[in-house]
Amino acid sequence: MTWHKDRGPGARRGYHHGNLREALIEAALNLIREKGPGGFTFAEAARAAGVSPAAPYRHFRDRDALIADVAKRGFEAFTRALALAWDSGRPTPLKAFNRLGGAYLAFASQEPAYFSAMFESGLSLSDYPEVQAEGDRAFGVLREACEAIIATLPKDRRPPPLMMALHIWSLSHGMAALFARGDQARRPIPMRAEELLEAAVLIYLDGLGIGGR
Amino acid sequence: MTWHKDRGPGARRGYHHGNLREALIEAALNLIREKGPGGFTFAEAARAAGVSPAAPYRHFRDRDALIADVAKRGFEAFTRALALAWDSGRPTPLKAFNRLGGAYLAFASQEPAYFSAMFESGLSLSDYPEVQAEGDRAFGVLREACEAIIATLPKDRRPPPLMMALHIWSLSHGMAALFARGDQARRPIPMRAEELLEAAVLIYLDGLGIGGR
DNA sequence: TGTACATCAGTGAACGCGCGTTCACTGATGTAC
């Protein structure tokens, strides 16, 4: 057992932190979770990481750059969660599709800090193309799923995949942002958001002529 | 023409502002529009209104109280816009329903400051019940519209109105927040958000067995 | 119609605070030979 290999998360080695970049991001997530994306400061993140207020500048150009990094990581985690839920459409596209919606809501609920950094931080996406790119990858999972669903329809009744994907995204996102988010801005409703979304998706798919009655 | 009656908006009478409360709200809207709900300060609102930094305390307990008032007014305007679009379901519930969706998107696009104060300011709704109440009234318009649509269905195929209203709200809100908002957080898509929403609503209604093919 | 007075809605100076950022610096780490 040596000092160097066995320190836990957040422990300090001495003069050099060793993992400051990660520690700052972790601190940012905690602060955003508690106070929203507005109530997070560079200085406080430094303090939480146990480091002088000048240290973060070795890793991030400024406050926005840190938030952008958080948003990017959020989208990476989001993409993983969605892809895991979709699981290439197994066992059936329809079942997998419903899992996908559930995963969207679960992410908003369990990772409110990521969620608000990704969607409500006010970052200009054009200033941070790498964030946008990760967001596009997450959307790609959704679109892929829509394409698989569409493929089960006869050729003359297939809707444009982009349109369908944007519909499903809007529906899921609206529900997540209004009723499923994991912070105090959640609006209470007398039912489970997962079931609400599932019902909406069923009706929508029915409207497309899929599954059903 | 007297000095007292003819001053324009924002003009000062002298020692007493005469309309400070309104001026502060107007200033807050401008600041939120430019910098988001986080980038708005009590002090700057006072400056914009041409008044000392202590003056706002005569009208608002603190910064949050001002934002809450902005959100409340936003919901009032929103309710009016939705009710106007719905127009009691004239000439037909279906046509009016589509106008309603358009009005939702138009509000997000034309009033981004209200929109973000209402939905993204991080206010705890339970701390400001009057904001929640106004939000509920806006939702009431949507629900009323859904009930009118549902009434056109045979009795044995009517979905629960609350469920349908929450579906439509989620769909509209997601689209507004992602693709139709009037600020820099809007995500560009290669089609008009209004048409995208209209298509989604048609498919959804079709799934309910309304209108159609 | 005047006058005295209460109330209202501002002023402006002051406070303590935390933030973002910079600077010259220094301890720790990595590498060339």
Place this chain on the structure above:
DNA sequence: TGTACATCAGTGAACGCGCGTTCACTGATGTAC
């Protein structure tokens, strides 16, 4: 394997700034009689 040196990733003190909030105050307005 040592040693010299370059580079990296921190320190800590300092700065100017704007914020929120308070305070005793005062000018303007409204009202009772």
